């Protein structure tokens with residue numbers, strides 16, 4: 340691996356919410372540079388738990404997570420706050436501040452870089468404001484900079500969510516079901532945008548997705564999880580019905 344490349348490395352990750360009952364049972368994989376990885380698997384198999392361990396919303400029970408060579412597993416306090424800048428996050432329900440403008444929501448992506456008093460007053464440096472305008476342009480929302488977030492459609496909200504994540508200048512982008520709240524056409528547009536912005540910036544993109552067809556269309560790698568294990572890891576073309584049967588169980592639904 341090239342040292343300057345942006346990457347995520349997960350080694351033997353285990354998460355137990357209840358002691359002795361692991362939800363993640365030793366997950367290992369690495370994503371590097373310009374790549375889009377779709378994570379698929381049935382409900383309850385631990386996909387969101389995996390994403391939440393990576394961005395350290397929850398603490399892993401054991402194993403290691405490194406972002407561009409920095410092991411973030413044991414970090415806390417200021418070190419964790421700084422490390423979190425490396426991890427961009429896009430949510431199913433967008434997680435915007437509804438009463439704030441589009442511009443203010445995008446600038447929120449920069450909060451992790453500001454001293455506490457500036458963050459509290461939301462006093463952003465000029466460079467950040469220029470950068471936010473640039474990002475709004477690149478996600479097609481420049482004309483909506485002053486609109487309130489709650490006046491936007493779902494697709495537009497997700498574009499704001501993507502711009503906000505990019506404001507962090509992340510080393511990786513995580514997306515947890517980013518299209519589940521969107522219609523099929525908007526879902527495709529959002530997947531196109533996500534893959535484009537990450538490819539342009541050479542950021543690995545990791546997407547939890549229930550829509551296997553959509554995942555296969557945009558990802559260059561698919562990781563299939565079942566019962567807390569990785570049971571498939573390969574290209575979309577290599578994902579055959581027998582793999583889907585192993586991941587999701589049963590077979591009648593495949594007809």
Ligand SMILES: Nc1ncnc2c1ncn2[C@@H]1O[C@H](COP(=O)(O)OP(=O)(O)OP(=O)(O)O)[C@@H](O)[C@H]1O
Nearest residue numbers: 356357362380381382383384385386387388389549
């Ligand atoms: N905070 C929690 N405390 C206890 N158990 C939890 C917690 N969060 C999730 N779980 C359990 O962990 C397992 C995996 O949940 P998770 O949400 O990671 O699955 P998922 O694959 O993302 O599902 P979905 O596709 O439906 O979002 C489930 O059995 C769930 O009930």
